[in-house]
Amino acid sequence: MAGVDYLADERNKAEFDVDSMKIVWAGSRHTFEVADRISKLVANDPAFRKDDRPMLPRKELFKNTLRKAAYAWKLITELRLSEEEASKLRFFVDEPAYTDLHWGMFVPALKGQCTDEQQSKWLPLAYKMQIIGCYAQTELGHGSNVQGLETTATFDPQTDEFVIHSPTLTSSKCYHTVEVLCTWWPGGLGKVSTHAVVYARLITDGKDHGVHGFIVQLRSMEDHKPLPGITVGDIGMKFGNGAYNTMDNGVLTLDHVRIPRDQMMMRVSQVTREGKYKQSDVPRQLVYGTMVYVRQKIVADASCALSKAVCIATRYSAVRRQFGSQNGGPETQSAHYRKSYTGLIQVIDYKTQQNRLFPLLASAYAFRFVGEWLKWLYTDVTQRLAVNDFSTLPEAHACTAGLKSLTTTATADGIEECRKLCGGHGYLCTSGLPELFAVYVPACTYEGDNIVLLLQVARFLMKTVSQIGSGKQPVGTIAYMGRVEHLLKSRCSVQRAEDWLNPSQVLEAFEARAARMSVSCAQNLSKFSNPEEGFAELSADLVEAAVAHCQLIVVSKFLDKLQQDIPGKGVKQLLQAVCGIYYLSLLHKHQGEFLATSYITPKQAALASDQLRALYSKVRPNAIALVDSFNYTDHFLGSILGCYDGNVYPKLYEAAKKDPLNDTVVPDGYHEYLKPLLKQQLHSAKL
Numbered sequence: 001m002a003g004v005d006y007l008a009d010e011r012n013k014a015e016f017d018v019d020s021m022k023i024v025w026a027g028s029r030h031t032f033e034v035a036d037r038i039s040k041l042v043a044n045d046p047a048f049r050k051d052d053r054p055m056l057p058r059k060e061l062f063k064n065t066l067r068k069a070a071y072a073w074k075l076i077t078e079l080r081l082s083e084e085e086a087s088k089l090r091f092f093v094d095e096p097a098y099t100d101l102h103w104g105m106f107v108p109a110l111k112g113q114c115t116d117e118q119q120s121k122w123l124p125l126a127y128k129m130q131i132i133g134c135y136a137q138t139e140l141g142h143g144s145n146v147q148g149l150e151t152t153a154t155f156d157p158q159t160d161e162f163v164i165h166s167p168t169l170t171s172s173k174c175y176h177t178v179e180v181l182c183t184w185w186p187g188g189l190g191k192v193s194t195h196a197v198v199y200a201r202l203i204t205d206g207k208d209h210g211v212h213g214f215i216v217q218l219r220s221m222e223d224h225k226p227l228p229g230i231t232v233g234d235i236g237m238k239f240g241n242g243a244y245n246t247m248d249n250g251v252l253t254l255d256h257v258r259i260p261r262d263q264m265m266m267r268v269s270q271v272t273r274e275g276k277y278k279q280s281d282v283p284r285q286l287v288y289g290t291m292v293y294v295r296q297k298i299v300a301d302a303s304c305a306l307s308k309a310v311c312i313a314t315r316y317s318a319v320r321r322q323f324g325s326q327n328g329g330p331e332t333q334s335a336h337y338r339k340s341y342t343g344l345i346q347v348i349d350y351k352t353q354q355n356r357l358f359p360l361l362a363s364a365y366a367f368r369f370v371g372e373w374l375k376w377l378y379t380d381v382t383q384r385l386a387v388n389d390f391s392t393l394p395e396a397h398a399c400t401a402g403l404k405s406l407t408t409t410a411t412a413d414g415i416e417e418c419r420k421l422c423g424g425h426g427y428l429c430t431s432g433l434p435e436l437f438a439v440y441v442p443a444c445t446y447e448g449d450n451i452v453l454l455l456q457v458a459r460f461l462m463k464t465v466s467q468i469g470s471g472k473q474p475v476g477t478i479a480y481m482g483r484v485e486h487l488l489k490s491r492c493s494v495q496r497a498e499d500w501l502n503p504s505q506v507l508e509a510f511e512a513r514a515a516r517m518s519v520s521c522a523q524n525l526s527k528f529s530n531p532e533e534g535f536a537e538l539s540a541d542l543v544e545a546a547v548a549h550c551q552l553i554v555v556s557k558f559l560d561k562l563q564q565d566i567p568g569k570g571v572k573q574l575l576q577a578v579c580g581i582y583y584l585s586l587l588h589k590h591q592g593e594f595l596a597t598s599y600i601t602p603k604q605a606a607l608a609s610d611q612l613r614a615l616y617s618k619v620r621p622n623a624i625a626l627v628d629s630f631n632y633t634d635h636f637l638g639s640i641l642g643c644y645d646g647n648v649y650p651k652l653y654e655a656a657k658k659d660p661l662n663d664t665v666v667p668d669g670y671h672e673y674l675k676p677l678l679k680q681q682l683h684s685a686k687l
């Protein structure tokens with residue numbers, strides 16, 4: 001049966017040009033070509049095999065990751081891959097490793113927070129991987145509350161050094177009941193990193209200046225042993241088999257570790273030889289700059305993880321058949337399936353399946369486009385910062401924090417929904433979905449807990465509302481607040497289901513809902529004499545207002561994308577339908593908020609649902625082509641259920657045969673534990 005494409009009929013139904021859609025998904029023809037080439041390079045190289053991951057014991061799993069990373073680095077240098085190609089290589093290798101933290105956080109922290117002089121010393125070493133770094137911020141007792149970190153960096157003017165120290169119960173600064181308040185979680189710290197960017201409270205002359213970043217060498221460059229005063233190790237197994245256990249998340253205690261003064265990262269503030277603390281003209285918040293960078297990356301990554309799950313669930317939903325008549329099937333079925341599954345219904349044709357699957361497919365596209373936009377926003381703010389224009393930093397922080405929260409929550413939930421959409425087989429490791437979920441779900445926590453980040457967005461929104469009428473015109477993603485009077489009064493004008501396809505109508509609906517929710521929170525807040533108390537009391541409502549604002553951003557960026565010239569037969573039309581599914585499914589899910597704020601009527605909500613169903617029918621024949629447009633190799637998908645040719649069942653059978661438990665017909669342990677048991681039963685039965 002080799003070579004048969006069981007999804008060929010599905011592919012033939014497509015009403016748009018898949019090759020053009022692949023370019024839209026990739027972002028440009030160039031990006032598509034790079035991704036296509038590198039994905040094949042990885043897929044065809046047995047060194048990057050990953051199907052054994054869920055079965056490997058931790059030590060072997062980790063060593064394997066070290067091997068892959070070293071091999072990847074060899075390829076990168078030998079093939080002289082560009083930065084873009086190297087990061088695609090990392091993406092398609094699809095395995096979390098210490099290199100993520102080195103390139104994704106350590107290097108960006110050096111770039112963003114070091115002076116030019118410091119960069120010229122550290123960056124060349126980091127670029128050549130002659131040192132390997134991690135980002136050591138979170139402590140056992142403090143993650144979200146960065147200002148609460150307790151590790152100290154005390155300047156010693158005698159030696160021109162900082163003394164870095166993790167507090168213990170004996171420390172007067174320790175407010176906790178655990179014995180050691182160490183650094184806890186940093187990826188790459190446990191077993192690999194030679195250096196870390198450590199965040200600690202800066203103390204000069206007895207004065208606490210708050211949290212600052214320091215470059216600390218952890219391990220000897222000779223034998224990799226921890227340096228004096230440093231205790232370091234792995235924090236232990238994490239959720240899932242394989243999954244994030246390829247990463248050595250670490251624990252670190254620093255016992256009066258001395259570093260030279262020039263290893264404080266001094267772009268934002270400096271300590272002079274005399275021990276004087278000085279602040280540059282740049283805002284203090286730049287100390288948090290690395291997090292803004294990574295949050296932006298995480299948003300781009302969400303569409304990748306969600307699209308992977310959706311590709312698996314969509315292909316499998318077209319392969320899987322349940323119920324239906326036994327007397328003849330639709331003409332569109334392939335010869336193979338006509339023979340073996342005559343008349344059975346593909347589960348993708350169940351409206352309930354479409355109602356769960358298609359909004360996720362639409363979200364994958366929506367997150368792709370908002371990720372592209374966020375990258376642009378990040379580049380823009382970086383260019384402004386370089387010329388000391390800090391005006392857009394608060395918006396960049398709110399957008400990266402809010403969209404990180406929105407997209408990772410939806411993606412983690414979406415992956416789990418895809419597992420359920422695949423029925424029982426989705427629970428098998430060979431479906432790829434359990435590992436994908438286990439690797440992905442901590443994204444809801446790392447780089448800022450998703451609720452904590454939404455509260456940051458809410459603060460930004462409340463600040464914006466409080467400034468309405470002050471003459472300060474809101475701009476960018478918050479510009480709609482400048483039309484708040486209109487948005488509070490206006491009413492939806494939809495009369496027929498098709499009116500919900502009108503972009504300006506849709507935009508106004510999402511703007512009105514977001515503005516009304518924010519204004520309502522602000523009004524309730526104003527009833528409290530203590531604003532912080534009010535903020536805490538109303539935080540659940542504030543989080544909902546923040547979500548409404550973030551959903552508006554995603555919808556508006558998708559609509560903006562559709563304003564562009566999009567070449568390729570039928571591509572734009574399909575994307576319009578996909579976009580419609582995205583916003584109408586949100587409208588349906590959050591109907592209560594749209595109705596409660598009185599922008600829409602129950603009749604208009606019902607018309608939105610009618611239009612949503614019509615769009616499901618439009619997308620259904622294109623579903624397989626829409627997931628083919630992601631251009632994922634079978635290696636990258638790592639899923640039998642999602643394989644390109646749809647030949648699921650023989651592959652499942654073959655994979656089961658290869659499970660180590662099936663190495664022997666009679667299991668190990670039979671003689672020790674089963675035979676005596678069975679014998680005993682036989683004996684007692686005889687009695």
Ligand SMILES: CCCCCCCCCCCCCCCCCCCCCCC/C=C/C(=O)SCCNC(=O)CCNC(=O)[C@H](O)C(C)(C)COP(=O)(O)OP(=O)(O)OC[C@H]1O[C@@H](n2cnc3c(N)ncnc32)[C@H](O)[C@@H]1OP(=O)(O)O
Nearest residue numbers: 068069072087090097103104144146285288397446447448
């Ligand atoms: C085997 C394969 C091998 C392949 C090999 C190939 C090799 C080469 C390949 C190269 C490819 C590279 C690939 C790179 C991949 C990159 C991927 C990245 C990987 C990501 C992994 C992530 C791991 C996780 C890391 C972490 O989790 S790090 C720790 C993160 N911690 C947090 O996020 C903590 C959350 N808390 C906070 O952010 C803050 O404390 C807070 C926002 C909650 C603060 O709240 P608070 O109100 O207390 O604030 P402050 O008083 O401190 O400040 C108030 C004002 O400051 C503003 N503010 C806050 N934050 C920011 C900010 N970030 N920016 C700007 N402004 C900010 C507030 O808004 C306040 O402003 P106001 O005063 O005007 O109101």
Ligand SMILES: Cc1cc2nc3c(=O)[nH]c(=O)nc-3n(C[C@H](O)[C@H](O)[C@H](O)COP(=O)(O)OP(=O)(O)OC[C@H]3O[C@@H](n4cnc5c(N)ncnc54)[C@H](O)[C@@H]3O)c2cc1C
Nearest residue numbers: 135136137138142143144185186187442445446447448451
């Ligand atoms: C896989 C993984 C990798 C990581 N890698 C790194 C790394 O490389 N470097 C690093 O420094 N750190 C790393 N971290 C740590 C990570 O950044 C923190 O775990 C994260 O910031 C959340 O902080 P926390 O653990 O203190 O959660 P907590 O803040 O303790 O959250 C617990 C609960 O309290 C709630 N909560 C907390 N504060 C508030 C509030 N103000 N209002 C309302 N609710 C609140 C949260 O919503 C959550 O439900 C990693 C974590 C994980 C899971």
